[in-house]
Amino acid sequence: MTASHGNRSSSHGTRSSEVSSRQVVVVGAGYAGVIAANRIQAARRPGVTVTVVNPRSEFVERVRLHQHATDGTGATHALSGILDPAVRLRIASVEEITDAAVVLDDGGSLDFDVLVYAVGSRSVRGVGAEHTHTVGDLEDANRLRSRLRELTAGSSVVVVGGGLTGVETSAEIAERFPGLTVRLVSSGPVAEGLSDRGRRGVTRTLARLGVEVHAGSRMLRAEPGRVVLADGTDLASDCTIWAGAFGVPDLARRSSLPVDDAGRLRTDENLVCLGHPNVIGVGDAVAPPARVAGHIRMSCQAAIPLGAHGADTALALLGGQAPRPLSMGFASQCISLGRRAGVVQLVHADDSPRSVALGGRTAAVVKELICRSARWGVGTRGSAVRWPVSGPTPAGQPQGTSA
Numbered sequence: 001m002t003a004s005h006g007n008r009s010s011s012h013g014t015r016s017s018e019v020s021s022r023q024v025v026v027v028g029a030g031y032a033g034v035i036a037a038n039r040i041q042a043a044r045r046p047g048v049t050v051t052v053v054n055p056r057s058e059f060v061e062r063v064r065l066h067q068h069a070t071d072g073t074g075a076t077h078a079l080s081g082i083l084d085p086a087v088r089l090r091i092a093s094v095e096e097i098t099d100a101a102v103v104l105d106d107g108g109s110l111d112f113d114v115l116v117y118a119v120g121s122r123s124v125r126g127v128g129a130e131h132t133h134t135v136g137d138l139e140d141a142n143r144l145r146s147r148l149r150e151l152t153a154g155s156s157v158v159v160v161g162g163g164l165t166g167v168e169t170s171a172e173i174a175e176r177f178p179g180l181t182v183r184l185v186s187s188g189p190v191a192e193g194l195s196d197r198g199r200r201g202v203t204r205t206l207a208r209l210g211v212e213v214h215a216g217s218r219m220l221r222a223e224p225g226r227v228v229l230a231d232g233t234d235l236a237s238d239c240t241i242w243a244g245a246f247g248v249p250d251l252a253r254r255s256s257l258p259v260d261d262a263g264r265l266r267t268d269e270n271l272v273c274l275g276h277p278n279v280i281g282v283g284d285a286v287a288p289p290a291r292v293a294g295h296i297r298m299s300c301q302a303a304i305p306l307g308a309h310g311a312d313t314a315l316a317l318l319g320g321q322a323p324r325p326l327s328m329g330f331a332s333q334c335i336s337l338g339r340r341a342g343v344v345q346l347v348h349a350d351d352s353p354r355s356v357a358l359g360g361r362t363a364a365v366v367k368e369l370i371c372r373s374a375r376w377g378v379g380t381r382g383s384a385v386r387w388p389v390s391g392p393t394p395a396g397q398p399q400g401t402s403a
């Protein structure tokens with residue numbers, strides 16, 4: 001984070017002493033960034049202008065990208081219909097964050113008094129990256145969609161990664177393209193984080209959809225036409241999909257902001273960046289201390305409360321008040337298994353599974369409703385979002401209900 005960039009332009013003009021306006025810049029318009037922007041704007045603080053910077057004019061519903069890859073419908077929505085009309089939208093990528101401005105890839109810059117860092121995550125390609133697809137971002141999902149449409153009956157698809165993204169992706173493809181042979185490769189047990197009952201629901205449905213599961217062996221390499229596993233198994237593959245871990249953009253690291261080993265912005269328990277009191281981190285790209293966020297996994301479920309809490313912190317800072325520490329817990333994990341089945345795993349606030357899990361068509365309906373409510377929830381209703389708390393409730397903080 002350098003002190004200044006000479007010769008920069010600003011869409012807001014130069015700040016001067018006679019202008020009492022304060023600028024909030026939100027970097028990234030995913031779940032966390034959109035709810036943060038809408039919630040700050042909803043407070044209607046006099047003189048506060050909220051600007052969102054995002055590389056595209058659409059909101060990408062990342063939770064639907066595995067569906068988008070199979071049928072191309074419904075994963076993008078105009079941000080103009082989701083952001084509060086008073087929020088400004090700048091279509092650009094932030095290249096660097098300095099002490100009081102963001103530098104954009106279109107040659108401009110924006111001054112800020114408060115910055116909300118919400119750049120999210122993306123797929124990190126594993127071994128054999130040049131021969132694999134992913135569903136981690138829209139462009140990758142589009143490429144995968146083109147490839148799936150080229151395949152003919154009898155072709156093989158191998159999905160690598162037995163976590164929830166791999167499970168959802170393999171089920172979706174098997175249901176949509178029954179003529180393909182779909183295999184799921186997992187180094188550990190498939191859907192490991194679920195209860196026994198939840199896992200049984202997943203494996204039963206995968207079997208019904210004809211997905212061949214190879215659990216307990218990791219992929220050694222992907223090559224054109226095949227995938228080789230560490231146990232020596234050689235799988236034919238006309239389309240290999242990497243569904244392993246997500247990583248984060250390196251913007252914070254590039255800007256010399258404090259990051260953890262994974263490159264996530266390090267914050268205090270209020271989501272304020274360590275050593276940078278005017279920078280707030282929200283969503284997948286943030287690493288608050290373990291005492292408040294040790295249980296938080298990268299997810300839309302967490303990004304929404306993180307974004308809302310980051311907004312509350314921004315409003316506190318703008319009002320000269322002390323922000324409150326984050327307290328957020330989980331209630332469930334919802335997995336789609338094609339469009340006609342799913343699993344809803346109830347979890348404790350720390351995300352560990354309860355023994356109760358719901359399956360079948362009802363779970364598919366619940367999952368669909370949750371995806372829709374996530375999109376509605378980040379919109380202009382964002383100021384009303386509540387979420388389950390985790391651990392001791394800080395004094396004065398209301399207990400939320402499930403988001």
Ligand SMILES: Cc1cc2nc3c(=O)[nH]c(=O)nc-3n(C[C@H](O)[C@H](O)[C@H](O)COP(=O)(O)OP(=O)(O)OC[C@H]3O[C@@H](n4cnc5c(N)ncnc54)[C@H](O)[C@@H]3O)c2cc1C
Pocket residue numbers: 027028029030031032033053054055056060061062063064065066092093094095118119120121122135136137165249251282283284285298299300301302303334335
């Ligand atoms: C296929 C799939 C299925 C999933 N299913 C689920 C699920 O069922 N449940 C669940 O809870 N989670 C699920 N997730 C995870 C969930 O989508 C993410 O955790 C969530 O999107 C994180 O939200 P976010 O706002 O932090 O980031 P994102 O949604 O990733 O948004 C980040 C935004 O920042 C923008 N950006 C990045 N860099 C810059 C920059 N330099 N300048 C300006 N803008 C920038 C990006 O373009 C993007 O618009 C799924 C993910 C995938 C891929």
